[in-house]
Amino acid sequence: MESICNPCERRNIVSRLTHWCSDCEDGLCGKCLKDHNAMKLTQHHHVTELSEISSDTAKLLSIPQCDKHPDCREDFVCLDHDLVCCHACLKSDHKDCKHVSNVNVLSKGVSKSELFLSNKRTVQEVRETIKEIIKERQSVKEDVSKQQQRIKMEIANAKSKFMAHINNLENVLIHELSNIEKDNTILIEETITDVLKMEKEIEEDEKILHFIGNNGSESTLFLFLKKQRKKQEKTIELLEEIPPASKVMINFAEASHEIDAIKAIGFISVHYDIVNSGRSGIPSTSNEDRNIAAKTVSNQSEQTTPTGSIQKIESWxxxxxxxxxxxxxxxxxxxxxxxxxxxxxxxxxxxxxxxxxxxxxxxxxxTEENESIxxxxxxxxxxxxxxxxxxxxxxxxxxxxxxxxxxxxxxxxxxxxxxxxxxxxxxxxxxxxxxxxxxxxxxxxxxxxxxxxxxxxxxxxxxxxxxxxxxxxxxxxxxxxxxxxxxxxxxxxxxxxxxxxxxxxxxxxxxxxxxxxxxxxxxxxxxxxxxxxxxxxxxxxxxxxxxxxxxxxxxxxxxxxxxxxxxxxxxxxxxxxxxxxxxxxxxxxxxQEEFGKTKCYAQMNSCSENSKAYYVCPVCNYRKDTVSNNRRCEGFRDFLLDFxxxxxxxxxx
Structure with missing residues (x-):
């Protein structure tokens, strides 16, 4: 976003902007703001004072510049490729595309569209799911720690029944138990760390969405929603791949051998039961849902097309x-x-x-060399x-x-x-x-x-x-x-x-x-x-x-x-x-090569020699003194077939 007043700039006057009009998508200085508020056409526009927001946040209110062409704004959408692009990209990469439209056309009514509402609902559902996952994992983690203490007590009670040489076996079991607790804790912590990271990203995205929804133009909101949709789909996929929490059941079985023959004082077994948490699945956004949401904004249909590239893939x-x-x-x-x-x-x-x-x-x-066969x-x-x-x-x-x-x-x-x-x-x-x-x-x-x-x-x-x-x-x-x-x-x-x-x-x-x-x-x-x-x-x-x-x-x-x-x-x-x-x-x-014979059926020509009439086929040279009324050749010619x-x-x- 420029730091100078846009109307003044168009009059070749340099003045610092203090406000932003999201309807005009113009920065305004104090004088231009008064003119803007006095005009009947613009007096009800949404104007934000820039001193209330940071410079980084203020950048979200303007249509972003193209990565390939920094001097051009991303104010076009290619519906054939489902991509946001600038005017230069349109000429170079999308000149053959049939369904291209301006952001201003597509974004009309986006703040009240199903696309916007669906995006907000998805954010809320993802956050709730993340909280449920964290709660499940924390509960299992605490349960594993409690069971660890219980097993230690059982091991200590069993230990008292055996002689001193059992102490070494006890240490083996304690080590095995600690590994189980450690492995489960690592797995649970990894899951919690991943979903906390997702939650943080979702919170940031939600703040941005709320801010743009309240202060940004419809064009800006539309572009943000278009980019945000794919990110949400990827987040949903990652959450769906996280399996339900498994309740860890750790048991200790006391050995029943004779003391002299004992090789262990007990055995630790681990059993996992899926926790029926009632966690509801996150509804994925199907192509049909996306199209319905998009049609609220425009009458153009959309399709999903892969973009980007796979990292460092080996060629064949x-x-x-x-x-x-x-x-x-x-x-x-x-x-x-x-x-x-x-x-x-x-x-x-x-x-x-x-x-x-x-x-x-x-x-x-x-088997026979007979052309009539x-x-x-x-x-x-x-x-x-x-x-x-x-x-x-x-x-x-x-x-x-x-x-x-x-x-x-x-x-x-x-x-x-x-x-x-x-x-x-x-x-x-x-x-x-x-x-x-x-x-x-x-x-x-x-x-x-x-x-x-x-x-x-x-x-x-x-x-x-x-x-x-x-x-x-x-x-x-x-x-x-x-x-x-x-x-x-x-x-x-x-x-x-x-x-x-x-x-x-x-x-x-x-x-x-x-x-x-x-x-x-x-x-x-x-x-x-x-x-x-x-x-x-x-x-x-x-x-x-x-x-x-x-x-x-x-x-x-x-x-x-x-x-x-x-x-x-x-x-x-x-x-x-x-x-x-x-x-x-x-x-x-x-x-084409000869592949057997076929009836010729070509039109035969009439000829005469020494006052004697006969007929000859111009294709296969078949000769006959008399022919039928249609004068079709009854001989055989080579049949040609593509090899x-x-x-x-x-x-x-």
Missing amino acids: KDTLQIQLDPKDFVDTNEKYAKLNLRKVWLAVQNDNYLLIAGHVAILEDQ EYMYKHNYRLVKYLYDVKGLTLSNGLNIYQYSIHNHTFNSIEMALRCIPKSTLAVLLYSRNFELVDTESMKRQWCLELDHEFQALATDEKFIYIVSGDMLYKYNRIGCLMKRINFIQCSWFSLSLNGKYACHNQNFRLLKADCSEIFSYHPAGLKAVTVDNTGNIYLATRDGIQLLNSLKMETEMVYRYDKKEAEGLAEIACNQVKQTLFLLGIQSTK KKCVIKVLTK
């Missing part, structure tokens, strides 16, 4: 590139003229094995297991999944999903309406069921199998019994992240709680595939490269970049959670 580098061989997806005794690998699906086992389901089109070997095509779907090492992939074994033969030239692949069950040799396979469990060691089906619903996505954990169909999530156990149906969201891929959360992908990325309420959504350009590791990190394969999303901090960083051609062919990304390896599956069309190259790229840190 490609260490190996492997092209899949179509021969791996047919039986060794299969006779064929040509193979065409159409599509593959990838899953990773944590013991360095890759599972790949592949669809290969087989041009069968013709139409070619037969076979379509084979096969599950193949590879051992991965630094040298590449070694074929282990395989299992034929599905097979059919056909004369026509239809090469579209059926829908399929493949996932490994963690910490086991089992894999789940879905195709058409088939639901199969495969033992990947023996490559044999354990069971095969028929689904009574479609499927769009598949995920697994150690105990259950999850299938998404439309807006429903079906939860099966490992023997194929349906355990539960849950209302869900439509998605083409999903996985389980930390703490039972669902990571979902359907052009946009969404992170859901176990109750399927949304925690977070992200809309990166050209999202193609997603995978999750065992630490909760989520890898998003976009059109520019792979972004690492930290689901706890809600931050992203680009950890690997690839070129446009590689991005276009990217089909899947999978993570070996133990070995910290990423596998990128790419499918690229190389060129695809399926490549797996291996990334390591």
